[in-house]
Amino acid sequence: MRRLLRVVFLLVALGFGAWVVAGQWDAVRAGFARLSWWSAALSLVAVVAALGGGMMTWRALLADLGSPLPLRAGAKVFFVGQLGKYIPGSLWPVLAQMEMGRELGVPRARSATAFFLTLPVQLGSGLVLSGVTLLAASPGAAAPYAWAFLLVPVLAVAFEPRVVNAVIGFGLRRLGREPLERPLTRRGMIAALGWALLGWVAYGLHLAAIVHDLGASGPSAVVFSVGAFALSWCLGIMTFVVPAGAGVREVAMVAVLAPVLDRGTAIAAALCSRIVIVLGDLLCAGLAGLAARRAGDPRRDHTPGKAV
Known part of the structure; x- marks a missing residue:
């Protein structure tokens, strides 16, 4: 039954992901026609690196909370679970990660805590x-997005482990659950922030590879791409009712790219970026699943308290 539910989850997630792509296929095809093969390949490599940074952010938080996972097993839980973001609603990824993590001995409350801590870390950074x-x-x-930067001081408070631990403890008490066995530490938070920043830089390089062929090149364009992608993605994260921020991030990206690209070209860049990220999600989930299977049964190989 568990295997059947996992297959159904993957099929539904892939179906919604395909729906997002198919809805704008003509514009996507026109955008990719303007890209060279090496720009598209470089963009995909950068996305895979960025997704790896996101996985390491989550893994660092989970380890600091007391559940270090081997790299292959952790990658499978994270990347396969993340496919749930294409399903309408905000809880599918965390539910998938909770169930897959439980098979590796990770308490559900700890998986949920690591998931929900990853969001403010990525948003703030x-x-x-x-x-x-x-x-x-x-x-x-x-300047037009100054209101979003007002969240930075609030999120900075969330990076203080004493505040985070107090909030988590209060929430668990309200839910009638046992407190976390191991509180979050400053070292774990710093490690998570470091991985998150590396992930954002890789995402920016992914966008820079796309806009290079669309008319914006040079060092300043690369720096601008890092900021444009991070800001548009953060605006998408703030929209929890849309699958994977679909539409919101693209609209924000078109607006942010206005200083360097005309509207039509910016739309092409945003749509190409969207497709490359979908491909990156699928590629990472597939590779992580194959790597974990090749390593054998992770439940048999996993040693609590030891990470690879």
Whole structure:
């Protein structure tokens, strides 16, 4: 039954992902026609690296909370679970990660805590990085989104482990659950922030590879791409009712890219970016699943308290 539910979950997630792509297929095809093969390949490689940074952010938080997972097993849980973001609703990824993590001995509450901590870490680091890079590359580009940067001081408080642990403890008490066995530490939070920043840089390189063929090149364009992607993605994260932020991120990206690309070209860049990310999600989930299977049964190989 568990295997059947996992297959159904994957089929539904893939179906919604295909629906997102098919809805704008003509525009997507036209956008890719303007890209060279090496730009598309470089963009995909950068996306895979960025997704790896996201996985390591989550894995660092989970390890700090007391459940270090081997790299292959952790990658499978994260990447396969993340396919749930293409299903309408915000809880599918965390539910999938909770169930897959439980097979590896990770308590459900700990999986949920790591998942929900990953969001503010990515949001805060993305807003900070986008503000710095956009100001450096094009000072006026970030002005229309000044309201979003007001969240930075609030999220900075969330990076303090004592505050985080107090909030988590309060939430678990309200839910009638046992407190976490191991509180979050400052070292774990710093490690998670470091991986998140590396992930944002890789995402920016992915966008830079696309806009290079569409008319924006040079060092300033690369710096601008890092900020533009991080800001548009953060705006998508704030929209929880849309599958994987579909539409919201693209609209924001078109607006943020206005200083360097005309509207039609910016739309092509946003749609191409969307498709490359979908392909990256599928590729990472498939590779992680194959790697975990090749390593054998992760439940048999997993040693609690030891990470690979």
